[in-house]
Amino acid sequence: MKKCFSCMLVMGLIFLLAACNTKEQATSSNSTNPVQEENQVEYELLFQLDSIPPEVGTSISIVQDEKLYTTWADIFGFESIPPIDFETEEVLFVTGYSDGCGREIEKIEKDGDTLVITLNYPENIREKDIACTDIALDNTYVVKMKKSNTTKGKLIDINRTTYEEDSTVQEKLQ
Numbered sequence: 320m321k322k323c324f325s326c327m328l329v330m331g332l333i334f335l336l337a338a339c340n341t342k343e344q345a346t347s348s349n350s351t352n353p354v355q356e357e358n359q360v361e362y363e364l365l366f367q368l369d370s371i372p373p374e375v376g377t378s379i380s381i382v383q384d385e386k387l388y389t390t391w392a393d394i395f396g397f398e399s400i401p402p403i404d405f406e407t408e409e410v411l412f413v414t415g416y417s418d419g420c421g422r423e424i425e426k427i428e429k430d431g432d433t434l435v436i437t438l439n440y441p442e443n444i445r446e447k448d449i450a451c452t453d454i455a456l457d458n459t460y461v462v463k464m465k466k467s468n469t470t471k472g473k474l475i476d477i478n479r480t481t482y483e484e485d486s487t488v489q490e491k492l493q
Contacts, residue, residue: 353379360427360434362411365401367423368459371414379436379472382410383442391485395459403463411436411462415474420444420451424460433471436460440478 327381333466337466371377382388383403391412392400403410426440439445 327446343482352358358428358430360467362424362462362464364424365410365463366395366459366461368395368461369456369457370395371416371459375412375414377415378412379474380412381434381436381467381469381472383466384414390492401463407422407466408463409466411460411464413462413472413474414462415458415476416455417476418451418454418459419456420449421456422458424462427462427464429467429469432469433473434464434467435473435475438474438476445486449463 328473342431349457378389382391383405385403388403388410389400391410396484411434415422415438417438420440422438423441427487428437442470
């Protein structure tokens with residue numbers, strides 16, 4: 320009987336420690352996630368193009384006007400123009416260059432008044448040892464997102480460089 324009581328006591332302590340450890344892990348992960356999620360910007364990638372019109376160059380531009388959006392769509396040669404509700408949404412145009420492995424948007428975050436766009440290799444090659452020898456390939460990302468109220472942009476290519484500038488916030492076509 321004493322042996323059985325000791326076993327039950329040990330099992331009870333193990334259960335109690337496991338429960339406390341699980342609760343502690345849940346509490347610590349919940350305390351950090353809301354801050355990260357708060358900075359995340361939900362977006363929809365409308366186009367990823369392999370060209371940059373000469374009149375645009377490398378840039379981060381936020382378009383907040385339908386006429387201007389239509390003008391940009393003409394400049395970039397969109398076959399069809401996805402609808403945007405400019406009351407609540409805006410369109411982000413990001414242009415830049417990458418090596419032969421290409422890039423994709425990994426995440427978009429808001430840091431104060433700065434929109435931070437992080438580019439990375441495509442997921443299927445991130446962990447592989449591949450030589451990307453082609454250089455200066457054109458990339459354009461066209462993104463639909465909720466209005467961000469940002470005035471600056473920062474483009475991070477985690478495999479190469481950081482490009483930072485005041486975003487061109489284009490509200491109205493002049």
